[in-house]
Amino acid sequence: MIKQIELPFFAKIAFILITLLSLGFLFYIGKDVITPVLMAFLVAVLLLPIFTFLNVKFRFPRYLAAILSVLFFAACIIGIMVFISYQVSDIANDFSTIKKNANSFLVDIQKFIKDNFNLSLGEQNKYIDDVAKDSVKNGKATLGSALISVSDLLLDCTIIPIYTFLFLIYKDHFILFLAKLIKKENHNTLKDILCQIKVSVNNYIISLILEMIIVSILTALGLWIIGVKYFVLLGLITGILNMIPYIGIMLAGVITIFASLTGTPETSVIISILIVNVIVQLIDNNILVPLIINSKVEINAMVSIIGIIIGGAASGISGMFLAIPLLAILKIIFDRIESLEPWGYFMGNHMPKKFTWRIRKIKIES
Template identity: 75%
Template structure:
């Protein structure tokens, strides 16, 4: 365990808070640079066993082994994207059917609102026209933001594989750098921290892949039962978007509802889609996440939710995805630093026994 200088409680608390605020501020102002680096670090840790196999077992040079690892990972991602694009192209052939069923569904919705809320169809259309006009006014800004987001995505897709390659190549160099920062008597603790971080990140990402696959299979099965045409594609999209906390499943539900209009615009089909999504989410949140995700990173739900919210506010979807592994790394570090053990315990998922205060009574002379 790494020992530190003894300081009063208020001094230690001030140092911790100042450090957290400083790191958060640096991350916010430099998120466009830091986020791709952190993503590449996670991918490099995931690919490290494959890199070690090519480099150590098959005696490939380090550069060649790293290139093969990155190419295999890129091929896996591209294969998924090609399958999705192929299915989406097939779905686009049913655009006229989607448009027809969407209009029928909207008409039914107008009638339902008129019958139950006494709002005429004309008033509903007038309200929609006003909303549309407001949206058109902000259309240029929205298009500009979308173009910037697409440009940033393309840049990240180019630079993250490069960063991943460099992390694999300079792995030993970075470890030696960390070893030079601390005293030799603490090298054993550093080795333990790096080993645990590697295991935690690998377990987390593998757990995410298992969760994504399970959600995709369950969703596809449910959509197939209720008769949705593109059930495999929609299940896969739901599994992928489920990796984005909170908003991912909402986007997947909207896409599924729109895709269901290729067959029929009946309300029962849309209700069936909602029921399938709710059942899958109940299984995911109450079974998959506790067994697969939380057991891997040992972070309690309160800290996880707070981290996801803060990560989303700081760096959007990427920040939400990075929140859990970063918290897991912090917990591993805190657990091995004597003065930070309390913070590591706070982040943990341990259920304590009933705590009893131990008060020492002082005898007084009468």
């Protein structure tokens, strides 16, 4: 354990809260720079076994081993994107069918609203026209935001591989830097922290990929059973988007419903799609996440949800994705520093079997 200077309890709390708030503020104002660096760090940890294998077993130079590792990762991502693009082009060929079925579906919905909510077709169309006018007014701002998002995405796709390459090249340099910051008697603790971070982050990413594969297979199987076209593509998209907490599965459901209109506009098919998504999510949340994810990252649900919300508010989808591994790293550090150990316990998911306060009654004689 790293021994710290003894301070009053209120001073410790104040320092910890000020440090966390400062780190959060720095992350918020520098998210455009920090987020790609953190994403590259996760990718570098994932590729570290491949880099070590090439560098140690095959005695490749560090630069060549790093380049091959990054190229392997990029090839996997590009392969998935090419498959999705190829399938999406097929869906685009069915656009006329989608438009026809979508109009038929909207007519059915309007009839349902008219029959159950006494809202005439004219009133519904007027409301739709008003919404369309508002959309046109905000169109320029939306288009500008979309262009900025696309440009940021392209920049990240370029710079993250570069950062990953540099992390792999300068891995030992960074470790030595951390060792120089800490006294020699605490080097064993530092080594333990770094090893645990590598294992925890690596296991988390691998578990996330495994969860994505299982969710993709289950969704594709369910869509195939109910007769949805492009079930393989939609299953893969659902698995990928499921990696984004909360909003990912909802977005995947909207895409699946839209793609199902290539075959039929029947409401029963759309209801079946929703049922498939709900069943897959129940399996994911109650079996896959506890068995695969939570067993690798020992963070309780409350801290995870708060961290994901804060990450989303600070840096959008990237922040939500980074929240869990960053919390896991913080917990590893907290568990190995004596003054921060209670916070590590608070973040964990170890539930005591039984805990009761025992208060002795003291009789005061006058």
